[in-house]
Amino acid sequence: MIRALAEQPGVEVHADVPDMRPLFARATLYAVPLRVGGGMRLKILEAMAMGKAVVSTTLGAEGLEYTPGRQLLPADDAEIFAAQVVRLCRNAEARQSLEREARDWVVRHYTWDAVMGRLEKVYQDMEYNAHFLRKTSARVR
Structure with missing residues (x-):
């Protein structure tokens, strides 16, 4: 074809x-x-x-x-x-x-700038969530 x-x-x-x-x-x-x-x-x-x-x-x-x-x-x-x-x-x-x-x-x-801005936000959210989970799990013990 x-x-x-x-x-x-x-x-x-x-x-x-x-x-x-x-x-x-x-x-x-x-x-x-x-x-x-x-x-x-x-x-x-x-x-x-x-x-x-x-x-x-x-x-x-x-x-x-x-x-x-x-x-x-x-x-x-x-x-x-x-x-x-x-x-x-x-x-x-x-x-x-x-x-x-x-x-x-x-x-x-x-563009790289636009994508990197969103990617940085994802990493910041992951870092915040990991910190929150560590604090929460420490209280549960």
Whole structure:
């Protein structure tokens, strides 16, 4: 199936890409028609960080806490998915609005600074809970 797609005009298929940035830079948008799979959705975050609008199935964006229609366009139905892609290709204003919102969202929630702030909070909470448990267990004895 993928080989057949690769033979279509305007379709490029790439395997084992070491650096996605050149491909993202050339792309009008990023489509994620994922129907099966798992793992972290890093490619979506990378595309958004590079200012690309994203259309994805809900499975493709699973685990990301986004607002539908603001950071990405979710679509599980094939016809709706295709219509969203075509709409963004034809409507630069809608696409650029989605691109800006997606990039801002990634910067707010997924940069190292944002992630480290949340991770530090987790460690502080763990330290507090461990201290609390030690004090509580000492009183029980």
